Amino acid sequence: MYIARTLEELRQHMARFDQPAFVPTMGNLHEGHLALVRHARTLGDVTVASIFVNRLQFLPHEDFDTYPRTFESDCERLQAQGCDVVFAPSEATLYPEAQTFKVHPDAALADVLEGHFRPGFFTGVCTVVMKLFQCVFSEARGQRHAVFGKKDYQQLMVVRHMVRQFALPVQIHGLDTERTAEGLALSSRNHYLSAAEKQEAIQLSVALKTLAASVLGGEHNLNALEHHAAHALAARGWQVDYLTVRRRADLQPPAPNGFRAGELVALGAARLGSTRLIDNLEF
Numbered sequence: 056m057y058i059a060r061t062l063e064e065l066r067q068h069m070a071r072f073d074q075p076a077f078v079p080t081m082g083n084l085h086e087g088h089l090a091l092v093r094h095a096r097t098l099g100d101v102t103v104a105s106i107f108v109n110r111l112q113f114l115p116h117e118d119f120d121t122y123p124r125t126f127e128s129d130c131e132r133l134q135a136q137g138c139d140v141v142f143a144p145s146e147a148t149l150y151p152e153a154q155t156f157k158v159h160p161d162a163a164l165a166d167v168l169e170g171h172f173r174p175g176f177f178t179g180v181c182t183v184v185m186k187l188f189q190c191v192f193s194e195a196r197g198q199r200h201a202v203f204g205k206k207d208y209q210q211l212m213v214v215r216h217m218v219r220q221f222a223l224p225v226q227i228h229g230l231d232t233e234r235t236a237e238g239l240a241l242s243s244r245n246h247y248l249s250a251a252e253k254q255e256a257i258q259l260s261v262a263l264k265t266l267a268a269s270v271l272g273g274e275h276n277l278n279a280l281e282h283h284a285a286h287a288l289a290a291r292g293w294q295v296d297y298l299t300v301r302r303r304a305d306l307q308p309p310a311p312n313g314f315r316a317g318e319l320v321a322l323g324a325a326r327l328g329s330t331r332l333i334d335n336l337e338f
């Protein structure tokens with residue numbers, strides 16, 4: 056497995072390949088990331104993962120400084136999956152000067168849900184993803200692939216929208232969320248949970264399932280359902296940012312009685328102790 060630290064190293068190495076399949080990550084890899092890498096291996100003629108904790112997508116009070124950096128074990132795990140190339144630039148390499156040009160996504164998609172609670176998050180994500188695409192794909196002559204997890208559902212939608220609007224020659228693949236046997240969505244931030252919190256954390260996916268089942272069961276007063284779901288989690292000690300049912304197509308609230316199963320997604324974000332978790336369920 057080749058490890059590139061600079062753009063020059065990466066581009067020189069990538070010039071040998073035609074169809075890269077790319078998995079962007081911030082490291083601290085878990086089985087969810089590895090499933091993305093395994094899928095990427097089926098797509099192109101070279102599999103690339105990036106490891107870069109992107110300061111631009113963290114708010115000042117968030118966990119940028121303490122975000123786990125586990126480079127050695129990440130590389131071992133990537134190698135075991137058959138990843139060919141790791142791009143691990145330093146901040147000075149990726150942002151050699153203040154990144155004043157940024158990609159500002161459409162507010163209707165990016166200022167709701169996660170974007171509402173983490174203002175600027177999707178600008179940070181789009182800017183780094185655009186930049187990583189320029190680094191990883193600049194030498195490619197054939198089809199370029201990038202693989203993202205549906206765990207970050209809104210991120211996947213925003214990236215797809217960016218790729219469409221800028222006509223980027225990149226095919227985006229969204230993969231289902233990997234979960235523990237109990238149903239907890241795998242996340243780098245699960246690492247912050249105590250053993251007792253890990254048990255409780257499953258309740259976020261339970262709340263989403265209950266929400267979806269109620270809608271499928273014919274209850275169409277979404278405001279009341281969402282309110283009830285948030286109240287039930289709060290009663291267990293969670294601080295709920297949102298628990299909501301949206302249209303998959305644009306993440307807007309569905310019109311009352313104007314929706315069908317197969318078009319919706321339940322999304323949630325809530326804090327358990329000091330750890331903020333997100334999850335979603337298509338239905």
Ligand code: PAF
Pocket residue numbers: 079080081107109112180183184207210
């Ligand atoms: O999903 C992530 O880990 C990050 O948001 C990403 C896509 C690697 C951009 O920093």
